Amino acid sequence: MSNVTVVDHPLIQHKLTIMRNKETSTAGFRRLLREIAHLLCYEVTRDLELEQATIETPIQEMQAPTLKGKKLVFASILRAGNGLLEGMLDLVPAARVAHIGIYRDHETLQPVEYYFKAPSSLDDRLIIVVDPMLATANSAIAAVDRLKRRGANNLRFLCLLAAPEGVEKFTAAHPDVPVFTAAIDDHLNEKGYIVPGLGDAGDRMYGTK
Template sequence: MQDVTHKGVTVVSHPLVQHKLTLMRDKSRSTKGFRQLLNEIGMLLAYEVTRDLPTELVEIETPLTTTMAPMIAGKKLVLAPILRAGVGFLDGMLSLVPSARVAHIGLYRDPDTLTAVEYYFKAPSDIADRLVIVVDPMLATANSAVAAIDRLKERGAKDIRFVCLLAAPEGIARLTAAHPEVRVWTAAIDDHLNDHGYIVPGLGDAGDRMYGTR
């Protein structure tokens, strides 16, 4: 089941997603447990964000006969995790779509200004011909998301979607204002951002909890 609560935003309310998210919010969750759950939710969110991929009929041979059956049409999609926390989604998504290409976008948040600073970017050369799914666990201020999508558009990307674990209303407003055509999938929309740009109630810093650097 899906609930669309903001224009262009889909909250994936599947019980498995919500259950795993609750486990991740618990501050006593181990690094190993947090990382495993993020991987699992990544797979479930990938299922939802790819629900409407175009298909075409191809001829195949089953053990019994020749038949026409659907396969995904067009060029393979691109998963674009925002480093470092976005990588936590990647394995789960690739296990569902193993033939996807991967772009890497290295950004960090300046602790004083909260602006996104780029330190790495690598993407397929024909990205303009592919669906690009940008991945980052937290849509907080949206500074990193907007910067990543800006960069992808500079490289020619036209069909872009954004997937996150948690979103803040402020982040949704900023992202949709900057890139209104980019649809968002998330497991939850939380209450607000605090003075340090963290989502409340949230789950803390996803990167620190995933890599044990708290």
């Protein structure tokens, strides 16, 4: 677990508790996910490199810090990843966006890719892969595999909830990719859902079954 950061800020934990509640509405769930994305984004970008730029305030010229290097890439694993993506874009609106369409076959629990679109020149950008749930980790591993094949070499994975089995499998497959999450729950059930979890994040976001 040395490559895993659990972001245990009280506001995140409070909002996560409301999201777990099965009585929370679709609108409420979606709003809370966006709010938590803001808070998680602070942590996953905490060590971004800065450089000094010359600006003029209304008072005088000064040297002030600004982000260094090429723009970030947020890579959303569809469809649930968009719930985190929207909140992160609130904070970093200039970020580039990649979309990776992967669904989990409910019989085999294996990932099936149906869409991939990413910016060019991934090799010199920080890519933050987002998906609310790290359960079996099959989709997350497949998404990172796909990005690496496109040249990505500086990646981080951000999720809302993780299962111990998923964390272990993901970090074994991609030991070079740090994981950031709000909580690591107890275990996976026989259907590959996180327990106690919060159900299917995509269904709860969009009101589908």
